[in-house]
Amino acid sequence: MVQTLSLLYDRIRVEEKEIINAAQKKGVELRPVDAKELHLTITDFSRDEGFGDIAIERCVSHFRGIYITSILENKGVTVINPFSVASLCGDKLLCSMKLARAGIPTPKTVVAFTKEEAMKALEEMGYPAVIKPVFGSWGRLIAPLKDRETAQALLEDREEMGNPLYQIFYIQEMIERPPRDIRTVVVGDQIAASIYRYSAPDDWRTNIARGGRAEICNLTEDLREVILKAAEVVGTGVLGVDAMETKDGIVVHEVNSTVEFKGAMSVSEADIPGMIIDYALQRVKK
Amino acid sequence: MKFKCPECDGEIETKEVIEGEILTCADCGAELEVVKNAKGNFDLKVAESEGEDWGE
DSSP: OOOEEEEEESSBOHHHHHHHHHHHHHTOEEEEEEGGGOOOOSSOOSOOTTSOSEEEEOOSBHHHHHHHHHHHHHTTOEEESOHHHHHHHTOHHHHHHHHHHTTOOOOOEEEESSHHHHHHHHHHHOSSEEEEOSSOOTTTTOEEEOSHHHHHHHHHHHHHSSOGGGGSEEEEEOOOOOSEEEEEEEETTEEEEEEEEEOOTTOSOOOGGGTOEEEEOOOOHHHHHHHHHHHHHTTOSEEEEEEEEETTEEEEEEEESSOOOHHHHHHOOOOHHHHHHHHHHHHHHO | OEEEOTTTOOEEEOSOOOTTBEEEOTTTOOEEEEEEOTTSOEEEEEOOOOOTTBOO
16 A cells, blocks of 8 residues: 655745655655645544645644644544644643653743732742743743843733733743753654754854754763653654753753754754654554 | 745746745845745745744
């Protein structure tokens, strides 16, 4: 039986291009589908043709991605990553809880629902701290709160922002770390590549999307174990596990679905896109 | 391949493109998405701008 895959995208980034190339190299039929050109009936669950045996969801818009995933799953299509994984990873609050419950070391995090309570939480936690929106990425709106004045100003700004999700105040201890974090691309139960992401000279965030620089990272056996466990805890898939080095060991602060691996690919010899295709094919066989 | 920027009419010259790819106009800086027009030829349209939920 010929196995066919589809790639759901809304923007072809380097990663999507490489996934398309990898399929071509392996002689696998992969149909790119532009999510912006879809309309899908959600009250009829007959198998929708056109998405192949398995769909690789790579939308840059998180909500677009998770809703398409859910619709396709309801129509009987297997999607990488599954809705349960993508929706969990897209929500920092739920993801932090999941990691902590599973005993994965993760930064201490407190959530408040009003500015006043957020200020109290900060007093208890102490400065500096970090505030993050519960959704979103590329370090967007993530801010270090160095003191009470900064916190007050920032929280007031947050209150002015329309989106109700910005009124969920996710406050995290500031981890004392070197100016880098560790991004590990995990495909299924395999580590594809691991890199240090150094923050750009004019930024404290390490996101490659913010100009961060990649360098290869050789994981110790202990780190591998923690990272693979974190990927398993959120439900397994093609994931980016982000960790920080502290003086007391490693903490996992985030697991990303729709992982960007441009940085990892630039320094690692691992064939990440090829591994993603192989993983998709394995899932078809199951 | 040669395109005209739909924003500023500047000339954009590029290697092979694929549908969905984003090009940046060197003249005006607009982000442009490669699309296929009704005739099946490649065309450029102004790309979606970054949303609050964009990224991994």
